Amino acid sequence: MEVIIRPTERDCAVVAADIVERYVRCGATLGLATGSTPVGTYAELIARHRDQGLSFAQCRAFLLDEYVGLPREHEQSYYRTIRREFTAHVDLDDAAVASPDGTAPHPGEAAAAYDAAIAAAGGVDIQILGVGTDGHIAFNEPGSSLASRTRMKTLHPDTVRDNSRFFGGDSAAVPRHVLTQGIGTIREARHLVLLAFGESKASAVRALVEGPVAAVCPASALQLHPQATVIVDEAAAGLLEHTEYYRFAYDNKPDWQR
Structure with missing residues (x-):
């Protein structure tokens, strides 16, 4: 796992876009x-x-997940x-963007x-990921099998509460079920790029990077991947123990590896 620490969220976005x-x-x-x-x-990719x-x-492209029962026409599907946020602003054919x-x-x-x-398409080459404060990736909540499909x-009720901000603050409007790629499915992508920003993500970042591989922190499965890149800002890196090494490794990376 490569850990890249940049000063700000904007700096992280540039590295990820590269x-x-x-x-x-x-x-x-x-x-x-x-x-x-x-x-x-x-x-950043739209600007480029x-x-x-x-x-x-x-x-x-393939999306990670989708709400169950929410029509595609719904603004929060x-x-x-x-x-709305990405593919309509670039020359990626709408029919080439698949979701559950x-x-x-x-x-x-x-x-x-x-x-x-996904398999018929030859698999995913690069998978972009975020991480929840409890260590979930996609909608694989703590306790999810690391081999799940x-x-x-x-x-989880906390996830419903977190997502209510997209539904006008109304938790009752948030669907309770989702279709999500499993951790096993995600791990089949050739390159995983996980982004995390802010102090609220610091505990999850420490667990996924330096903690044990365990279902209680689904994102820790990235430790088992042959090419996983974790890009975090200073705040999200705040609880990591080996920041000096991560910075040294990135700053001294050979040009052919960048």
Whole structure:
């Protein structure tokens, strides 16, 4: 695992966009996350498309998750969110952006079909991730199997409460179930890039980077991945023990590895 510590959230977004750009230029399959964490990275990629001609035309994308029972037309569906925040602003064909079918009559079948679609596309080349304050990734809450596949999950009450801000502060409006890529599915991506910002994420960052690999911190599964990059700002890195080494390793990285 490579840990990159930058001064600010903006600096982190630039580093993440640099990594993603290399894959975009190869026509890669992108794994996209929603939520507030990757928005800065998406904004940076949109600017590079607009100002530098970075083209996404040869790429395709898969989303991490979707609410069960929420129509795609709903403003807070992840189908709509990723288009509003990112893909509608670049030359990525709308039909090339796939997400789990949260309205399917049989969620288990829809989940299996989604895993099959990812496999048929040759897998995800680079997966963008955020992490919850409790260490969850996608909607894999603490206790999730580290070998889990895409499936339906019940949201933790804390997650419902956190997500209520997207629903006008009304927790009752937040769906209680989601279809989410499992940790096993996520780990099959060739490169994982996890972003975390702010003091509230410091405990989760310490657990996923320096703690034991355990289902109680689903993001700790990144320790088992052959190419995982964790990009955090100073505040999110505040509880890490080995920051001096992480900084040294990044600052002295050979050019061919950047």
